[in-house]
Amino acid sequence: MARNITYREAINEALVQEMERDETVIVMGEDNAGGAGAPGEDDAWGGVLGVTKGLYHKFPGRVLDTPISESAFIGAAVGAATAGLRPVAELMFVDFMGVCFDQIYNQAAKFRYMFGGKAVTPVVIRTMYGAGLRAAAQHSQCLYPLFTHIPGLKVVLPATPYDAKGLLTQAIRDNDPVIFFEHKALYDMSGPVPEESYALPFGEANVVREGADVTIVTLGRMVHTSLSAAAELAASDGVQCEVIDLRTTSPLDADTVLESVEATGRLVVVDEAHPRCSIATDISALVAQRAFGALRAPIEMVTAPHTPVPFSTALEDIFIPDAQRIANAVKTVTGWNP
């Protein structure tokens, strides 16, 4: 039965339940137990933000601490996936992709195609992303567009505890390589999550709020910012926004986006990533190409600026898109007068 747990607990619960269900599921990453070889506790951290806490003792031999060697252990997860395991490897911050990307985009992503359909690589790479923790330029980025670009990868960004559990369950059961993005500012968010296992299919966007006036397409943490903006707009201006959480950027649920824009005629895309070659531009292009006739106003994009993520509170707060900017964009499209 559903009860309220946090996003962090939902991820942990999905890992526990899948490890119980399938003994080929293993977990590996830096400090995933924490304290390997050290004199103190051997489940000291459970991941740098405690997401994998408790697994180490529950599943002896299946929760592996690693050296700080992303190339080696992400690659090892990929290799193990070809050999009958279902590894869930943690790339602590997605910003660290730079030291292991080859193993993801040249190896895991391409095996099946390169090898003529003969490989199955059911690996999950969990990774943290996003700004808001004053973690500055190398620990705060939203790099999912880079992964979305690569054929052969699936890219998942849960926005709620419910989605986190269901999408991670699906990711582990999925037979393709999945990059699972966890927004670090969402870990403490609470929400209803069934105790039982369930898998949410990929490629199904979630309409988190219905509305007839403007379509807001968003993902990850920005779902909540967009919902705040939509609630304010409904109360203050009577503008009804339909808010669509993409949930997965690869595969992409284009139909839900297009159907909504066909109905509303107005699109605002809200994305915490940088503006160039992003999900925002991708969705904009999709709608411009396939729902041009329905558009009653130019598409608006609300994104972070084309700058690295700044450190100072004063700067990071204006870097991250907020409800006011979203509301302004919605007003721009509703107020458009050719």
Added chain:
Amino acid sequence: MGDAVVGVVANPLSGRDIRRLVTQASVFPTAEKANMIQRMLTAFGAVGVHRVLLSTDLGGISAAVFRAIGRRRGQEPKYPRWPEVEFLDGQPIRQTAQDTVDAVRRMVTAGARVIVCLGGDGTARVAASAAGDVPLLALSTGTNNVFPAVREATVAGLAAGLIATGAVPAQGADGVTARAKLLEVRVGDRVETALVDVATSTERHVGARAIWDPATVTQLFCAFAEPDAIGLSAIAGQLLPVARHDPHGVTMRLAPDAARQVLAPIAPGLVVPVGVSSIERLEAGPVHHVDARAGVIAVDGERELAFGPGEHPAVRLRADGPWCVDVAAVLAASARLGLLERVRNFNPQGG
């Protein structure tokens, strides 16, 4: 240019064979081999060696020395004097034992008065085969080392330098150099020599060369067998020790199920019981034919010669092995002669 010339040959591959894998044998880093040569150069310079002939290699030893010389250029006052170093390049490097043979031959031709050899038993054996009557100073950088000395290179360099300059006469009465014994193996027209031991093995192929399974060894001939040796000669060393300077050697037949068993360190990290069915003195001169019809002959612990039916390998102990420098004797002579004593303001350039 004076004629106090030293040849230095270093084997870049020593200390890297399969015994690292099967018996946890030690690794001797390339950088340390290069450092040893540099320490020797300082010693050579201190005792007035004019010129050093250095083998070249692809393993990085000569390159490291070359870089060290480059760093000193123009800054000599800051450093102890080194002799002129001539790199013996211009010959193709095959990364085989032939490289050592070629280098030593060139050193002999170029007038080296002593040849320092860095490597293991195998390297010393190959260097000795090419050194003729030029004294050899073998320093251990290998695995299974019985023949070469484990010595600080600076001290060895002083000894070699004192011989090269003639300050301590090589052929003097002090025993500063002496002839080692030699084991000679003939298989048809193929000839190999060994400085320590010759073994026959039931292995069919040379393979990874090293011998680490005593069950494959059937016959053993030792030029000498010290009780504290490492390697196959250690088997005899515990039963019938023979010193380096004894005129005779020792020979044995081995069988795993023999009544007489001896616990021997036949390789680094490997102490095993070995069955000995017979053991006797090996006199210099007579030819001994090996019993086996087919197998492999190992010289100084490395499989070298495979033989088949009808080839009847023959082994002979010879007294006319290479001249070898006795470091302790050289420096004792130096002490007696006061060769390293100096008065203040001594100008080494004037020596």
Added chain:
Amino acid sequence: MNPVTDERIVPVTMPKWGLSMRLGKITAWIVAEGDEVKAGDDLADIETDKITGTLEAATPGTVRRIVARVGEDVPVSGTIALIAPVGVSDADLDAAVADARAVIDAGVPEDADGAGVPVVQTADVRGRKVSFAGAGADGDVVLLIHGFGGDRDSWLFLQEPLAARHQVYALDLPGHGTSSKNLVAGAGPETPAGAGPDAPAGAGPDAPPGPDAPPGPGDPAGLLADAVVGVLDAIPASRAHLVGHSMGGAVALAVAARDPRRIASLTLIAPSGFGRQINAGYLRGFADAQTRRELKPLVGQLFADDKLVTRQVVDDLLAYKRLDGVEAALHALLDSLLGGDEQRGDSAAVLAAIGDAMPVTVVWGRQDQIIPAEQAQAVAGAVRYVIEGAGHMPHMERPVEVQTAIEDTIARAG
């Protein structure tokens, strides 16, 4: 703030449709200020996060003030309009409006899930967890049994109103809601395929059935009846009125047939098994649907007015369907319900066996697109209600009339 002193002012309040409802939203006002209404007239369309419904007037009068705006969230029991005779003064009305606005503006109190909310209980039925929830402290025990693919929340418009006079329980049948999903014979609690080596011995699917082995795989319906009996035991209730919907109607009949003396009355809502004809496409489609796009039109077939199907209703069903084991459970039930494209069960025969041991009522929506309302004629000896403007879910579309039918049945049982 002045209390409302004029007792002639009757507040129209936000109804509580279901245990989990805390907020409702007016999507349209059907009446305007000044309109005369009589009891049962439609007042407003109200949307909850579960369903959209129409609020009917409970008392006649003049709508003097509309308090809640369209689109505004209003806490349950918050005043949304005032009905009063013409004689009540504007000043009194304005004071009452101000009070009501204060409640709406305050939103839902933090401790809204306080007293009065029934505690969910579980019964252990042959190793399976069966969840049920009760409301109401006095009166007879009434047990509500949902249909194929449903859960106890399908009674959200009925359980509380009935609880005013009865102890009303609703259960989740095995394979549904929060009860165990495993309908496979022999297996106890859900034991996943490929369970790890740590699974306790005997808990795996290979464990031999014990002496009390539940029905075989061919009889999941028997397992559902076991679950109902198990809940009655757990309440505990020596005698109860059963209300069963669709497949739940057949389950109620099966329970009554096992022990007629324990069942005080039967109210069967669009029960299965009283004819061959059924919308097999719906049943199979529901069991197979993987996406909202596939599921939504199917769910629409349940109602006379498919606009009642909000996105949340579909999402909740999808969330249920995606729980591990549900798909297998639904297909197992499907196999017991359908033979080809026709109904497999024979409820009429079961009913005949029971005879007249208890009063029986049958309720059907005239626009039922799943099981035709004509099959009500096959329920021999029953009092029949065929409700206009309702489909297969009259207890959701026309809860007041269904409540009347149930109350009448209970009354007939004496």
Added chain:
Amino acid sequence: MTDTVERKSLTREDLLDVYRTMRTIREFEERVHAEFATGDIPGFVHLYAGEEASAAGVCSNLDDRDTIASTHRGHGHCIARGVDVAEMMAEIYGRRTGSCHGKGGSMHIADLSKGMLGANGIVGGGPPLICGTALAAKIKGTGGVSVAFFGDGGSNQGTTLESLNLASVWNLPAVFVAENNGYAETTSSTWSVASDNIADRAAGFGMPGVIVDGFDFFAAHEAAREAIARAREGGGPTLIEMKFTRYFGHFEGDQQTYRAGEVSHARAELDCLKRFADRVTETGELSRADLDAVDAEVAALIEAAVEAAKAAPLPTEADLLTDVYVRY
């Protein structure tokens, strides 16, 4: 040294198999070299000729439980692992009948059913992967050993060095085979490998490192036998450096102006096939006639593979979009 894993000596059949493997690799590569020159073969092709003793020496110690990861110079490893030669040739020709249906090409031939995790277009791509296959074998308790082949160029990649460390930290049943053919493309390993011997790096990762004459099948076989046995017994990883040279350029079309005369010397004096044939005929284990029969068999096999490849259909447009995902 424990003896729980049997070190069986090579039988006559083993020796014939080994010779067949090495001869097949040589013939395959010589033929691809010739065919490439005619312009029929597209793309980048890196030939393994000269290095046969390494692939054969290592893979003759492996069984069905084991996995290897290869390099861009991967044909030899594929053949030594038993990948179908005709399918390989068809793949190199870009045909639909190829190992990868024409979607991989020379650099991506793989057959996971044969424990061949793919040639790899990325230098240093394989070592992390075999850490994973070794981990899977360890966790599942299959007794399988994983082998990464990489070159002197790959030995300088961080991926390789990280993998050596990880394999040691996790005590994986892994063997790292550095095939030092002297050149990373044009760059000499004596210049690019700072430790000069790749095997020397093993000490820094707490594992044995050994140097093997890569032209000598028996040396390669013996070293691999010991390393693989050690890994199977739970002894952890080993680094083996094979020293040899490649007979052709980095890729086909390479004019090799950076090289001196070492190839003709190697072909004449060191060649692994020649040495193997001499050895086994000297010992009497095989006869010249035995070897000639294998030569003829292999020549026919390669001829048939080329003919079939040339005649095979090309992939169609429909094939472009398949096998990106298992399900999308």
